Amino acid sequence: MSHKYKVGIIGGGVSGLTAAAALTKHGHQVSVFERTDRIDETHGGFLMWPQANNIFKKIGIAEKIAPNINLINEVLTVDIEGKLLSKALLDFGNENCYSINKKDLMEALVEEVGQQNISHIKFVETIINDENGVTIKFKDESEYTFDLLIGADGANSKVRELIFKTQQKPAYMGYTIWQGIADMPGANMNEDTIIEAYGDGKKIAITPLGYGKYAWWAASTSSHRRLEHLNAGRKKKVVQRYKNFYKLINEVLKTTPEETIIKNAAFTSPPDARNIWGKGKVILIGDAAHPCAPDRGISASLAIEDAFYLSELISTYTSPEAAFKQFTTSRVSRVTTLIKMAKEHGELGLWKSSFAIFIRNFLLKNVLAKSSRKMFDTIAKMD
Numbered sequence: 606m607s608h609k610y611k612v613g614i615i616g617g618g619v620s621g622l623t624a625a626a627a628l629t630k631h632g633h634q635v636s637v638f639e640r641t642d643r644i645d646e647t648h649g650g651f652l653m654w655p656q657a658n659n660i661f662k663k664i665g666i667a668e669k670i671a672p673n674i675n676l677i678n679e680v681l682t683v684d685i686e687g688k689l690l691s692k693a694l695l696d697f698g699n700e701n702c703y704s705i706n707k708k709d710l711m712e713a714l715v716e717e718v719g720q721q722n723i724s725h726i727k728f729v730e731t732i733i734n735d736e737n738g739v740t741i742k743f744k745d746e747s748e749y750t751f752d753l754l755i756g757a758d759g760a761n762s763k764v765r766e767l768i769f770k771t772q773q774k775p776a777y778m779g780y781t782i783w784q785g786i787a788d789m790p791g792a793n794m795n796e797d798t799i800i801e802a803y804g805d806g807k808k809i810a811i812t813p814l815g816y817g818k819y820a821w822w823a824a825s826t827s828s829h830r831r832l833e834h835l836n837a838g839r840k841k842k843v844v845q846r847y848k849n850f851y852k853l854i855n856e857v858l859k860t861t862p863e864e865t866i867i868k869n870a871a872f873t874s875p876p877d878a879r880n881i882w883g884k885g886k887v888i889l890i891g892d893a894a895h896p897c898a899p900d901r902g903i904s905a906s907l908a909i910e911d912a913f914y915l916s917e918l919i920s921t922y923t924s925p926e927a928a929f930k931q932f933t934t935s936r937v938s939r940v941t942t943l944i945k946m947a948k949e950h951g952e953l954g955l956w957k958s959s960f961a962i963f964i965r966n967f968l969l970k971n972v973l974a975k976s977s978r979k980m981f982d983t984i985a986k987m988d
């Protein structure tokens with residue numbers, strides 16, 4: 606089947622750009638619209654599961670990112686004093702997990718898609734979705750019509766809001782997340798090991814990126830869903846908040862340049878939104894379709910899987926609607942299972958009272974190592 610579509614993509618994050626690269630490989634004409642002025646300025650680190658690398662090989666960016674990846678072989682869970690609670694190996698035969706600086710991944714994707722196919726400072730205002738196609742009007746009064754539209758604009762998706770009106774709002778998970786990248790050449794940490802440290806209503810995960818850089822994210826329970834991404838003094842606040850954690854955690858936070866620190870609220874999908882991702886000629890992918898807790902580093906890999914699988918279906922099915930239906934039907938079970946796993950694991954790390962912490966640490970030491978391994982096998986195995 607050789608139909609070639611004009612495809613619009615809202616959002617130049619990992620899902621939008623992976624979809625753009627994969628669709629371009631199939632000969633479709635792709636335009637990406639991103640609200641920020643630069644994509645490769647993004648900070649943060651990703652843990653990538655084996656299937657992401659297989660997809661990157663197919664869309665041609667595996668070689669580009671190869672010099673920047675760092676193999677990850679195990680995850681250690683420790684308590685607030687740094688004492689070991691559990692250890693899980695990330696070995697999947699010939700396949701590996703690796704970490705990558707988000708900036709390096711985004712640069713490679715932008716190069717693959719071509720800067721000329723990405724428009725910046727674009728804020729979508731209206732979407733007309735009918736049998737003739739999809740017309741998008743932006744705030745700057747520009748207007749484009751496509752055969753189909755992919756909403757890849759993250760957890761607070763404007764596309765989802767416009768297509769589904771108010772029915773589907775992401776659910777606030779009751780905690781705030783900070784993330785940053787520490788510069789610690791010569792630090793006393795294994796470069797192939799993720800550390801997750803659990804405290805009282807707070808947790809922090811550190812992922813080595815190689816070359817003495819360590820990406821971290823820290824979650825802390827909060828009844829407010831404030832989104833002050835770049836407030837002055839945010840470094841001081843996060844250092845202060847985690848000061849009762851062991852020395853290494855304090856060092857990681859203190860050696861993080863403030864400009865790399867971002868604060869967000871954590872969201873997950875409301876249950877009724879988990880299996881409704883498309884309407885007419887518009888489909889949602891990645892965090893726009895199914896926001897997920899950051900635990901276990903699942904969601905970027907899910908976003909990459911979505912993008913690649915959707916592009917295969919669009920290129921083989923007879924209509925966008927048929928491709929979207931198949932996409933949702935075949936993705937929903939895996940996505941729902943993994944989101945539930947991330948959510949449950951995430952909540953465990955935020956238990957607060959001393960009794961709850963005692964029980965959690967007991968479970969982690971004695972029961973949960975086995976279930977962690979099972980969880981990792983499920984994440985790494987994509988049908």
Ligand SMILES: Cc1cc2nc3c(=O)[nH]c(=O)nc-3n(C[C@H](O)[C@H](O)[C@H](O)COP(=O)(O)OP(=O)(O)OC[C@H]3O[C@@H](n4cnc5c(N)ncnc54)[C@H](O)[C@@H]3O)c2cc1C
Nearest residue numbers: 616618619620640652758759763822891892902904905906
């Ligand atoms: C602290 C933290 C740590 C994480 N660690 C990991 C990890 O180790 N591994 C992992 O797999 N995942 C991780 N994740 C999750 C991962 O970041 C997301 O799942 C992933 O980025 C989703 O990609 P996306 O492209 O769907 O959405 P996003 O990355 O959110 O991209 C959306 C893009 O759309 C743009 N946009 C938004 N609204 C509009 C609009 N109206 N118009 C135009 N453009 C718009 C945004 O600017 C952005 O560029 C983490 C998340 C957090 C918060």
